Amino acid sequence: MRHSSPDWPALDDGMAPDCAVEGAVAAPVPMDSVRGSLTPNAPLAKLVWFKAGGAADWLFEPADLDDLREFLARLRGELPVMALGLGSNLIVRDGGVPGVVVRLGKAFATVVDKGEHVLRCGGGASGILVSSSARDAGIAGLEFLRGIPGTVGGFVRMNGGAYGREVADVLLDCEVILPGGELVRLPAADLRYTYRHSVLPEGAVVVSARLQGTPGDPAEIGAEMDRIAQAREESQPLRTKTGGSTFKNPPDDKAWRLVDAAGCRGLRKGGAQVSEKHTNFLINTGDATSADIEGLGEEVRRRVYAETGVMLEWEIQRVGRP
Template sequence: MTFPDITPDLKAAMPELRGRLLANQSLAELTWFRVGGPAQVLFTPADEDDLAYFLKHLSKELPVYVIGVGSNLIVRDGGMPGVVIRLAPRAFGETGAADDIVTAGAAALDKRVAETAAAAGIGGMEFFFGIPGTIGGALRMNAGANGGETKDVLVEATGIGRDGTRHIFSNADMKFVYRNSGVDPSVIFTSARFRGKVTDAAAIRARMQDVQTHRETAQPIREKTGGSTFKNPPGNSAWKLIDAAGCRRLKVGGAQVSEMHCNFLINTGNATGHDIETLGETVRERVKQTSGIELHWEIKRIGIGKS
């Protein structure tokens, strides 16, 4: 599918824009599943000020979505109308540490934040080492793993509103819940500050190694996957419910439920976005039939289906 090219109009309306605008840019290679159609416009801002300028002058009629490394994302095959914003590591990926504080741009990998903290002898952020995403996604979804969550260490986050206004959110302002935050979905996070505890570096490294070992032995991290597909229901584990429903190794087209971990869907090589989403919905239906429990998607699904 090809969308009308609106980049000339955007450039004309924003003469001071410094970032890059691309029309009908494929999103498949920007996601871990490697599926999906194009973005009508893909915008990569030069920095936070450029992002604010862009949003301030962008028509409120155009939908906007922001992506990081696409590790927890299904892009539907018809693509994404409107504007997809991708924060590049060069402008939004810096990390730093001082005393017991770690700072990070929204495009910084969660793993890099854990490494930055470890190098500074700051404990409490080892769980980030096991999350295959960026800090922007961690803020939006209250990302967590191995007993830790973003809410446990966040001091404050900075974001740009849909009108181009800069906002600072305290931990309380984020209204964190399990795998989500209550901040207006239109806000695009740009950076964050975290607080840990000064800890023995060897102990931090040992904990990070435990996290890595767990991932390598229990999760299909070398496959084309989107990480944990469904949220764990209260008092239960999604993978156990999926396994009990007989869905291990279940396939739809080129998409398959991982044999290693039932809460992971994988692209075996030629899956479409429709295959993966259909497989997920089939799993949800079977779990509901066998257990009476309704699973909720953790993976984000965006765009329109291919007609």
């Protein structure tokens, strides 16, 4: 592994390029060269919170770090690669995802106390696991991760945040496998964090991160985590098929307020609806397609712009073929 300070271009607004694949899709690498699971035409709807969308050309669930590195090295960057965490901040379009979707399992979900109030967290570890591990170790400052419904890989990539804090406040560095299979360690400064954005390139997979906290009392940390959990339960439609916060907050305003002001509370398109409980959440009422959900989001953006002059930016990532 080497240290790197790359000069990467900024990512776009979250929309992956659409690329059609005609006919049958050949195995991206020899099937006997991987130790994990490599599945063709793998349905993704069951793996994302909206419970909608198409299939991945290939779904790879690596056995461990070496398996993932070897797999990506063999790909040589010739196919698009997308990492999938808990699927909470994602619309998978109905035409499916081209190339390979990488899903990190238990081998990447460990959290280790490294001393000096630092946790080393696998890219597949959930925010709940990280914050709970910090509480047990008496490490304060990571409680906000209790409020992020995702994995370390996802919230490191997008500078996830909640309740006044974000990953940029606590990240020391992260280990990333680049599309060609090279493992690099990047200090937080190299990610050039802005609001819900980093410059990690498409196809890079975050496999671990070191997070810095401060000394704290486990009881007080636990109480703050409980407060965050209670606040989410009371204000967000957590028990529905949703994707989390839909739009980024504009400077000095709240997306939910603008959506409400534009009269979009409860607005429907097909099986998709703007949540009555929190208007910055879209929900699948039961049979929504991803086209319904994304189309509803675009209609909300149009109405908000017409009413307020503010063009909301998507926070939810939208990937795959229409």
